[in-house]
Each structure stands twice: as structure tokens, then as C-alpha cells.
Amino acid sequence: MTTNPIQLFDTESSTFTYILAAPGDTDAVIIDPVARHWERDLRHLERLGLKLRLVLETHAHADHVTSAGKLCEMTGALAAVPGGCGIAPAELQLQDGEVLRFGPGEEIRVLHTPGHTAGSMSYAWRRNVFTGDALLIDGCGRTDFQGGSAQALYDSVTGKLFTLPDDTRVWPGHDYQGQSVSTIGWEKRHNARLAGRSRADFARLMDQLDLPRPKLIDVAVPANRNLGLPHGG
């Protein structure tokens, strides 16, 4: 059954953070929390009467630092991350096809969706899919760093995400135009970068984007590989 997550937004990096909980239950999962909002996010859990069990990352982000480590320290939740992202301190190193469980019987299905980064994963829960920077609303993530590959992204989106039921809600890792949610069916038919395009066409399009290097990449990626916690000590 459709159950919308709680959606939170970071205006600096246009990043979405999601809180998932089954209706009527107190166990919660958070996806892609942002460092500067750790208190805001704990406050939301407190207000909603939720207990944090898992903190999920879709990939090692290049544009913001995660609060995953901090939230785990504060709550005793476990960090669960893509096995191929080099995020060493996380307790759970996820593999494609794995199922995470929380609450009275909730299941999160782990989908390896490489292309934005080599390790990127999406998470499917109750007719929702949290796509990180693989599939965005009417767009997709860039493919020019961290093992990114336009061909791999094309295969991840068209061969994996687009096989989910059409009414699956798509909750992206970012949006830059005030949008909140889409569906697999709509993206399959209308996505400006992917709908009706061949793999080679898509790769050409992505090659031509010529995007600037993310300002924070040299700070953010190493920090995120340590769950946003200070190194060493």
C-alpha cells in the first residue's frame, strides 16, 4: 500500500532527506540525512514519537556531508550503506537484492543502481523507491566522477528502476525546481533525459553536459566515506 515518507529539504544543496515509518508504528528509517540538519532531524523523530533503527545512504555524496555517523551515535541506530562506496565504518555493507527489515514487518529492498557513482543504490519500500542521484524528477544524476558511467546509469534506470510497477512513487535525492515526487510510470514516458532515448544517445547527451566540478567534492567524499564523522583520533 502507498505510504508517503516524511520529506525534509536542505536548501544549500537541494538535498532531500526521508523518514520512513509504518503507519501506527514507532520504528523509523532515515535516508540521506545532511550534516547541518542533524538536530532538526532528531527533533522530527522526537516530535513524531519515532525510534531511529537504520540510517541509509544512497551513495558517498559529493555535494554535502552526511549526518549518518552522528545520528547513529546519538540514537544507537545502525548505518546501512552501499557495499561498493568505500564507506568503511558502516555496520551494514549492502549488496544488490538484499532486504532490510524494520518495524512490525516492513521491508526495504536494496537495488544496486550504478551510474551516478559506481556504488550507488536505490531503496524500494511499499510502492515507493528512493533513487538517490540515479533517477531524478524529469532528470537524472551526472555521471562524470566517482566511477560514474552514462551507460551504467542508463542500464540501472531503464533495466532496473523502470521495471518497478508504474504507480511506484519516485522520491529523488535532489530537486532544484520545487518538485517533491514522481512515479515510475511518468518517468518512463516523459523523463527529459531518458524517455524514448537509446543507450548511445543518452551517453552522448551526458558526455556533452560539461558540468563544473562540485565545489565540495574534495571535502565531502572523504567525509562521507567516514559517515560524516571526524577522522582519526
Place this chain on the structure above:
Amino acid sequence: MTTNPIQLFDTESSTFTYILAAPGDTDAVIIDPVARHWERDLRHLERLGLKLRLVLETHAHADHVTSAGKLCEMTGALAAVPGGCGIAPAELQLQDGEVLRFGPGEEIRVLHTPGHTAGSMSYAWRRNVFTGDALLIDGCGRTDFQGGSAQALYDSVTGKLFTLPDDTRVWPGHDYQGQSVSTIGWEKRHNARLAGRSRADFARLMDQLDLPRPKLIDVAVPANRNLGLPHGG
């Protein structure tokens, strides 16, 4: 049962717009849509496979113009507005205690919650309450124009909204700090303006705020009293 709405945000006025739909059904209600986002909002309904039935306003806003009239024109939905806000063209002029129905058996309870403006209303649906500018997360709306009254707002919040079940989710009309949702229980215990304060104390606090006049008030209020549609013709 708890069912989260879809939450959309306008960065210019920090206004939240909400889309409500029962899980598995296609009938939808939108609350407080913003003029410049009417296409975004229709696109969301299309993506989600929803049919718009009702457009609700919590009050005649002073800080942004509504798209209620436009959305009704485009979809055939009905506009439902507080009876005391002077929004003449709306088909449904709501009174306190009324119940609006949509979908297979969904009910929205109308709560007159004056104080931010004399006519302001809140809407209760499935353990959620949409409070407009009466109750905000850890705050409340101003009370110094459009028939606003600190005493009335105190009575609306403490005497009406705070009698809802503690786990009722509070979805405000605005947030200026990146927050998304709260609960009645948390606001009762912790709201910085209202928790543990007497009516007289609260009125004194609101009197001392000395806020600037909203830049758009002379344009927005007349426009919103016409559902955001051009006058005359």
C-alpha cells in the same frame, strides 16, 4: 490511520502546499496552492494519477497569491474556503464543524481557528491537521492584521487544536527553518510561544513583536479574495 500528505514548498514565501489522497484511491484535495506553481502542482497530480476534487484555502493569504481559481478552472475541482474570509467566488463557503467528503470515504473536518485572521480555518484529516498560519512548528502566525487577535489565536490553538489527539500530525502553512511536520502533543508541551503561557502573557508577547507590514498584502489579499483570478472582465 496516519497517512502523510504530499508536501510541496514555495521558496519565495516559504509556503507549504499539500496534496491529500487516500492510499490506493485517485481522488485528491489540494490545500493552499501558490499561483506561480500551478503547473508544477497539476504536473504532480498527473504524475501521481490523481483527480483533483477540492481546492481548500486556510485563509486569504497576505504573503502570496493563491492558484485556487486557476486549478479549479483547469480541473473542474470545487473551491472550498472559510466562510468568513470574503473569498466570494468560491463554491463552498465553509462553517466550523462542517465535514467535507472525497474519495471512497475520506472526511475532512473543518475547524474555525481565528486569530491569525478572523476567518482562518484548519482542516483535520486522518490524524493530520493542516493549520495554515494559526499553529506553526514551534511557533504561530502573526495576529496584527485582517481581523487578527492574539486572544482569539490563543483560544483557537489551546482550546481547539490542542484538544486533538497528541499523535495528530501538524502540517503548517509555512516554515522558515527547513522543518516539515510536528505533532499536537509536542506543540502542547514545547511550542515556544504557547506552551505553558497564559492568555494574557501570550497577548503581551504578540503585541511586542512589532513586525513589518507584509510587502505583498495590498496585492495578495484582494487577489486571494478572488481565488487568484483576474478581477472584472
